Amino acid sequence: MSDVAKVAGVSHQTVSRVLNEHPSVRPETRDRVLAAIEKLGYRRNSAARALVTRRSGTIGIVTPDSALYGPTSTLIAIEQASREVGLFVSVATLSSYDAETMNHVLDHFLSQGVEGIVVIAPQVDVAAAVETFVSPVPVVLVADASAVGAGVVRTIGVDQYAGARLATEHLLELGHRRIVHVAGPTDWFDARARTEGWRDALGAAGVSPEGLLVQGDWSSACGYDVGRRLTEDLAGREPTTAVFAGNDQLALGMLHAFWEQGVSVPAQISVVGFDDIEGSRYFAPSLTTVRQPFATLGRACLDLLMAGPARAEPGPVSVAAIAPELVVRETTARVG
Template structure:
């Protein structure tokens, strides 16, 4: 920084203000400092900065190591948002969801001196393990938690706060679309119920049916895979061929919907002429399924931005409350009124 100040003909403090985007620096002075930085190839020394500020400018991110669209998209969004705010990201991947694995990951971050932690916790066991750790830094849990307690249950404050896309609302919107089209009922092919998202989507589907005076049947429980969707779709296709099947299906995610579409096509069941199908996620390529898939889009970029903003606000001493982000229903050609 001293070299930059000398070349630019300014004080060390002015260089610091430029680097920290302080508004009191005149535009011509800022340009001169930036030119000197470019000429000298100056880069901040993060270790030295951490010693001065007692901040590492690093956020820890815990992920389950899943290749599924939702967790992966959330991880990418958090990393991009952190980088935009000048933070490095350290990632810890969990292969199991037990408390010991979570605590080991959190201790790893404590040893690194991270400023805060974002936990991508789609599974119920992950969220419980996070809360039991009692981290001394702000923690944002990205999960559709059933509730958000402001303390640990014993009166001691919690540094953990939740953030999620409103999965229940998304599933409710999708189910209401099908009901509004005139379908007398909607079958739900659900994801694994140990996942917050799957539980919340099933709850939204159930609420939409009950609001119309309909009694939901038990959902078909699956994994998140297209293979499970295909198996469920074969059963649905046989029922439709026998004149006993549904006219509308809400799939727990787009991969399940993809398997369902394939099974229906093989049996000669037309979508949406005979059966309407809705997915969830709006994965890359959903608009190119045959037919293009009606689905619920999750705003992952906003999710990542808010997660990082919540950590930063907490570090600044601001009160941070649980937040929910509304998804968007994207209507395409896989839905239509029943025949």
């Protein structure tokens, strides 16, 4: 910083003010300092700065060791949002979520001086383990609103229930009444909320969900197996005319099974997915699906983490829900 000050012809304090974006620095002085920084290739020493300010500029993120689209996209979005505001992230990926493991991770983060912790919690056992946290820094749970029982002050997530209703109501508006839902694993909050949204949308339209729920996982292989079974149903007296898949991978498997069996989509059966994964618009036919705004979620999560005091004692739970969006493409059409 002293070298920068000499080249820019300013004081050491002025350089510090520019680096910390102090409003009292004149624009021409700021430009001169920034030019000197670029010329000298100056990089801020984060460790030294943390000693002076007692702030690490780092947040901790706990996430499942999963390559599934939702948790991975959430992690990327939070990291990008953090970088945009000058924060670093320290990531811990876990395969087990017992109290001992979670508290070990907490101690690890606190030894790094993190300013907050984000827990990506798509599964019930992840959220349950957060109950064991006794943290001197803010903790935010990223999960569906149905996870609020975890006792964390701040919870945020995409509104899975609303997304499922959007998908099901779209099919109902097209005249479909026999709408099968292929659900994800029951220990996932997202799967539970999507199932509830589907069920309530059918109920509001006076349609019974009886016999229309297929419990599965998140894989294309599962979707393929279900698709093979549904082709047999198409010849029945009350054929299934539409499917709401729990995610796009399930939908992809079903589309392949329908193609293989000569079933026309959407002429014979409509399909809606969930996630709007990269490439879903290039499925054949292109997939109608529910888009999760992960970039918005990442920024909102960071805002929630950095706002307000850290949790001292369990208190009222606050929940923020991000609205999803229905993306209508070629896999849905009116009945008949």
